[in-house]
Amino acid sequence: MMYPEPTNIWESIEYSGLGIGIAESLWAFPMIESLHVMALVTVFGTILIMDLRLLGLASNNVAASKMSSDTLKWTWIGFVIAAITGTLLFASKASTYMVNPYFLTKMGLMAAAGINMLIFHFVTYKTVNEWDTSGTLPTGAKLAGILSIIFWVVIVFCGRAIGFTLGIYY
Amino acid sequence: MILDLLFEITGWLRETFLLDLAFWMMETSLSLFMVENFWNVPLAQVVHIMSIGAAFGALIMLSARVHGKAAETLPMDAVAARYVPWVWYGLLGIVISGLLMLTAEPLRNMINAVFWIKMILLLIVVAITLGFFKSVKAQGAGGAVQAASGTRVTSLVIIGLWLLIMLAGRWIAYIPV
Numbered sequence: 001m002m003y004p005e006p007t008n009i010w011e012s013i014e015y016s017g018l019g020i021g022i023a024e025s026l027w028a029f030p031m032i033e034s035l036h037v038m039a040l041v042t043v044f045g046t047i048l049i050m051d052l053r054l055l056g057l058a059s060n061n062v063a064a065s066k067m068s069s070d071t072l073k074w075t076w077i078g079f080v081i082a083a084i085t086g087t088l089l090f091a092s093k094a095s096t097y098m099v100n101p102y103f104l105t106k107m108g109l110m111a112a113a114g115i116n117m118l119i120f121h122f123v124t125y126k127t128v129n130e131w132d133t134s135g136t137l138p139t140g141a142k143l144a145g146i147l148s149i150i151f152w153v154v155i156v157f158c159g160r161a162i163g164f165t166l167g168i169y170y
Numbered sequence: 171m172i173l174d175l176l177f178e179i180t181g182w183l184r185e186t187f188l189l190d191l192a193f194w195m196m197e198t199s200l201s202l203f204m205v206e207n208f209w210n211v212p213l214a215q216v217v218h219i220m221s222i223g224a225a226f227g228a229l230i231m232l233s234a235r236v237h238g239k240a241a242e243t244l245p246m247d248a249v250a251a252r253y254v255p256w257v258w259y260g261l262l263g264i265v266i267s268g269l270l271m272l273t274a275e276p277l278r279n280m281i282n283a284v285f286w287i288k289m290i291l292l293l294i295v296v297a298i299t300l301g302f303f304k305s306v307k308a309q310g311a312g313g314a315v316q317a318a319s320g321t322r323v324t325s326l327v328i329i330g331l332w333l334l335i336m337l338a339g340r341w342i343a344y345i346p347v
Contacts, residue, residue: 030340030341030343030344033340034336034337034340034341037219037336037339037340038333038336038337040219040223041219041222041223041226041227041336042223042226042227042230043223044219044220044223044227045222045223045224045225045226045227045228045230046227046230046231047227048223048224048227049227049228049231058252059241059252061244061248062241062243062244066241066243067241070231070234070239070240070241071231074227074230074231074234153220156216156219156220156223157212157213157216160212160215160216160219161212163212164208164211164212
């Protein structure tokens with residue numbers, strides 16, 4: 001099959017051997033997408049458990065620092081797999097994704113979720129010794145928890161919305 | 171070849187009462203409601219995914235505890251008390267959102283071998299999970315620090331079955347019927 005000459009970086013990615021290979025294969029996109037789903041539910045589920053601890057709504061009998069180290073390894077494994085599979089899915093339709101408002105919103109919210117995590121880790125978490133085993137955490141920790149839940153719920157919504165609106169935006 | 175087998179099962183499904191049932195479902199007001207608004211199906215899918223996340227995340231953490239790799243200071247029955255309700259309420263969310271998705275597109279689901287494979291896997295995992303929870307609570311109440319090796323293996327089987335269920339869930343949309 002012939003593809004047009006790329007006119008920008010997104011088309012170059014889409015018409016690369018990798019992008020075309022995934023787009024033309026009958027099984028590659030569904031299989032990579034399946035892995036993406038398995039990874040993202042792991043991210044969502046384990047982050048939710050940590051967020052509820054930050055809000056003091058569940059697992060208050062476990063220290064916040066212990067809950068963080070217990071959940072975070074699974075969150076990271078899931079996130080790395082979701083990022084790799086997401087990049088592969090992106091490569092197969094890069095220029096279509098780059099004009100999709102839900103895709104762009106999703107990327108922006110993932111950056112926001114990352115910043116939220118960094119602020120929590122480098123600012124709020126400095127005083128962890130004062131509230132580690134408490135069920136009532138400082139406002140900064142609660143705020144990080146509630147923002148994280150909101151970000152990830154909307155990220156999941158955007159992810160599903162991308163699949164339903166791919167043909168709409170050019 | 172597995173595709174041929176799936177085709178054969180789907181062809182057989184088309185000969186059963188499920189075809190008439192699917193056509194009847196498409197005429198119900200709930201089905202019409204689900205398809206007349208563009209966002210209803212995607213929103214049901216979002217609830218479906220988040221419910222799976224809630225249940226699966228809880229299962230991962232309970233499985234980690236059973237292996238002595240999380241919340242080791244707490245007895246196993248205390249950890250089970252934290253996560254078991256999230257698995258069942260997550261399953262409730264999965265079933266409700268799943269029924270809405272099924273009602274929206276009855277043909278695509280019910281005349282589809284992968285859908286029924288997924289349903290069978292779901293029943294199997296629920297049956298295994300009932301026994302698993304019971305066993306974890308009993309061992310925790312008995313003061314065991316780590317679960318018996320059979321229980322540890324069972325927790326991995328449950329996680330593996332859920333991954334297969336997710337795989338089947340995504341392939342419902344792609345398998346040619």
